[in-house]
Each structure stands twice: as structure tokens, then as C-alpha cells.
Amino acid sequence: MxxxxxxxxxxxxxxxxxFSPKPIEANDYALLVGRSELMSDLRQHLRFGSPRLMVLLGDRGSGRTSILQSLSNLSPNPYRFSYYPGENPSKSLLHEMFCLIVGHDVPPSTNTLVEEMVATLEGKSGDLPLITFDFPGVAGADLAQVFERLTPVLNRLRALVIVALTPAQLGTWPDDLQYEYDITEPLADFDxxxxxxxxxxxxxxxxxxxxxxxxxxxxxxxxxxxxxxxxxxxxxxxxxxxxxxxxxxxxxxQQMIESMELEPNDAKKRMAPQVEPLEPLDDAKEDLTDESAPESESQPDVETDFNWDLPEPKLEVEEEFPEEPMDPSFEPVEDTPSEFEFPSMEIDETDEPDMSQALGGAILEMEPGTEPPPPMHAFGGLATRQRTAKVEIGLDNALAPKASGPLTAKPDKSMNFAPEEPQIESDETTYWVAETLPEPAPQAPPVMDPMAAKSIGDNLRKSQPKPTGSTLPLDFEKVSSLNDSEIIIVEASIAREVSPSDSALQAHLAVGRPRLSQIFNGLHKSGILSVRKKGRTRLFRISDQAKAHLADGHMEA
Structure with missing residues (x-):
């Protein structure tokens, strides 16, 4: 300023x-300015009883929190959430909503919790309750995960639900989640x-x-x-x-500027008297060029030090050099005969031999070592060594393409085959089986009568202790406070052995195996279920103590 x-x-x-930058509280709603149209619309939703989900969109510092605080003064039942829980936020927020709307006796079943909240809000009359969520410091992706789980519950509540978001937070929400909310226009800056x-x-x-x-x-x-x-x-x-x-x-x-000892700018005084001060840039270029020309002519000595307008050097055209006369000592080579002559590099064209005359003629043989050298090219040596290696290891015949067309095979009479040779056809491999097999070794006679051995085994089995299920002391308080899911599991364990992997129980209770395993473990620790292991599977059944307790009529199973 x-x-x-x-x-x-x-x-x-x-x-x-x-002037304090803290958000406006509900009692100071009269200090809110510049948001009259938005507040009028939100007040109409509360008074008219129009439940909906809304997103209050605005940048940081635009006053979103002040709007929500001021709006809570217009609702008979405002429920404000501004603290984001660190662990399991969706479940924690759901429990906090239940405590504010219904009471502090939170049921263990989530479905029961939701139904009680819906019933409580449906029983209220008059203006709508207000539920607001304001988490400015939380990433939008984390909020998207939380509200993807809370939105189905919030849709059932008879209330005006407002979530305050910045454009960056809203940008990370998927389109399906944004479709569930009415998004307001971004909050404008003040004029x-x-x-x-x-x-x-x-x-x-x-x-x-x-x-x-x-x-x-x-x-x-x-x-x-x-x-x-x-x-x-x-x-x-x-x-x-x-x-x-x-x-x-x-x-x-201001203090910093006043404390600085600034010297006046005397650059103009230190300039040479012949040098004129710089002129502003908005003067016409033509005036600058007209004034600089006579000044440079009249004062050549000054321009030696500050000659900024140096003429561009002209390119000198190189003169054509005259052709030098050739030294008479260099004469054509043809005139002076030389004792050594290089062989001619010209290749005589040879006619292709007539192969028709070679048919039926004599075959010429060449002794080893007298053949002419093969034509060589850039990789001739490498190709020669490769061909030699293939010949030595027999790759030429192995990789040779199979001949096409009918082949006439003649039997080789020098080879002797068995008159009846077994033929075993297979898609993958042909097995050759010898004609004769070695005779099996004679089996040793049994040492003991089979009937006597069976009777001994039965006696050993009877003497083994019967496997008993692992049972803990019965918790009578737990037995009297079972919820619906635990009662269903106890009923199933009375009829048969059950396990956490039971698909029927998972489908009936609408839970997964980890959650079902937790319920089983809790009932086992309370002494209601006994467990035995069969391989890697745990099988649960009602314990004898619990069965006797239920049979005595202490509670209805």
C-alpha cells in the first residue's frame, strides 16, 4: 500500500x-457479505423441506466455512463435521452422525445404525436438518473414497447435506460420484x-x-x-x-525504505559534456538517425571510444587466380616408358559357357590345392569359416530342406527286422517297446494273516483318544447379548459344523470371509463355539456348555 x-x-x-481472518461463527452471521443470493437459495431449501446433496464449490480463502457456519443459524438441527478422522474415516463419520442424530448407544450392526438414523430424521417435522462436511486440508482422492461409501446413506436422510470442496478436490471425484450432488457455481471474488x-x-x-x-x-x-x-x-x-x-x-x-541511505543519482553529472543524455524510446526512429549523422561527422575523436554505429564490413570478392603454367619437367607418363608397369584393372568380358555341350561330355577333376582362390568380399572369410564349420558338424544335411514330390523307397535287404513289431501311435512321441519283458520277482508270502492284522488295527484305533474340540469357558454375559448375525451362526452350529468359508452363511449375512472369521473367533473366545481342525480348515460347532445353557431355558436360541 x-x-x-x-x-x-x-x-x-x-x-x-x-478484521479477523477466522471463519464467521453462527452468531455473527450478520457479518457475511457478498453471498446474499446463495444464502437465499439455501434458506429456501431448508424452509421448503427439499432434501438434497450439494457441493459448495470455492477456492481456498473464498469463505466456504463462513457460509456453512452462518447457514447453521437458519436450521433447527445443524450437524457440522469439520474434523477428518485418521483411521477408517467412513465408519467413524457414520458413527459420529448417529451420535448427533439418534444418540450415543451405537448398535454393532451397520444396517441397524442406518435404519435408526433414517427413522429418526423422518420423524422430525418443520425445517430440514442441516448436515455439513468441511475438510479443506484433505486430498480430494481420499474424500472421494469416503463419500463413495457415505453417499448411499446420505441419500436416504431427510436433510440438506452440503459438502464444501475446492475445485482441485472436486476434480479428483469420479463422474458417477459428482452426478449424485448438485454443484454450486464457484464463489466469486469481492468487488x-x-x-x-x-x-x-x-x-x-x-x-x-x-x-x-x-x-x-x-x-x-x-x-x-x-x-x-x-x-x-x-x-x-x-x-x-x-x-x-x-x-x-x-x-x-516503510521503515526499511526510510532506513536506507540512498545517494542521489549523479550519473548525468558524470557524463562527458560532449555526450548528450539518452532520449526516450518513444521518439521517432527517423529523428534519431538524422541527428546522429552530423554528430558523428563533427566529433570523430569522441566516437573512437563510443562508436556504437560501426559500418557493416563489406565482403570483398576474391580475385580469380590466374592459371599457373605447368612445370615443363612434368611430362605425360605415356611419353616416358617405365620399367615397371601396373597390371591392368580392366576385366575382360568372358562369354558364358555353353552348358548344353557339357552334358554328356567328359568330367574334369581337379587335384586338391590346385583350385583357384574363391572370390572374396567384405565378409568372405567369415562366410567361408561358417560353411566349413557346418560341413564338419553335419549341419548342411540336417538343415537341408526336404525334397518335395513322390519318392520311391527301396527296402534295404541288409537290415533284419522282427516279423511282428509293435506299433504305438502317439501325437507327440513314438515309443519303442522291446519284445520281451523281464519276469517279475516272486512276491513274498504274507507274514501275518490279513484278518488278524485287521483286528489288531481296530484295537489300536479304539485305544486312541477321541479328538475333542477346543472349548473355552462360557461367557454368560456374551450369550445374553448376541446380535442377529451371531444368533444365525449359533443356529447353524447347532445343526451342523460350520466354518468361516461357508458360502451360505456369507451370502445370508452379506459379509466376506474375513468378517465372518472375526465373528467366529469372538464366539469361540466367549465359549459359545468349540473348534476342531481338519487339515487346514477350522470347523466350529456349539460347545457343550452353551448347548446345556440353552437347553435349560435360560434364553431362547
């Missing part, structure tokens, strides 16, 4: 600084008239004197903050503090 604006405020006498109304309302809270804020102050505040609600209030707070002598950003900046 400029020093002139600060000195021309003439602030009235005030009991305190009225000059709204800022003036804000100043008047705040000043009237702490002073009995009237004060009209200068227009220059409002324009300066908009220039520094952009019209955002929270930055504007902080700007005005620091302005009031600096006027009262407190050290703020304004006072520190």
Missing part, C-alpha cells in the same frame, strides 16, 4: 481490530461495493463513530489481494495494526 493512502485514513476510535459493505459492517461492530473508507484504499486492497475474501481481511487487519503502531508488513516495509 502506498504511503499516501496509509496517512489519509483518519480511522475512528475502535475498541479492537475488527469494490462488497468490500465497502464489509468494512462498514466490521467497523460498526467495534466503533460508535461512522467512517467512510476512501475509494483509493479499496482499489489498493483489490490490487494487492485480487478480491479474495480472506486475503482482503488480512490486508485490512495489517493496515489497522500499522496505524496503531504495531509492526506489520506495511510498517516494516
Amino acid at each position: 502506498s504511503n499516501s493512502v496509509t496517512n489519509a485514513l483518519h480511522l475512528p476510535h475502535m475498541r479492537a481490530n475488527p 469494490s461495493s462488497t468490500i465497502r459493505s464489509l468494512i462498514d459492517k466490521r467497523i460498526s461492530q467495534v466503533s460508535n463513530e461512522g467512517w467512510i473508507a476512501p475509494q483509493s484504499l479499496i482499489e489498493d486492497a483489490i490490487a494487492h489481494t485480487g478480491g479474495r475474501a480472506t486475503p482482503i481481511i488480512r490486508h485490512l487487519r495489517d493496515l489497522i495494526d500499522s496505524q496503531r503502531g504495531a509492526s506489520t508488513t506495511f510498517s516494516r516495509k
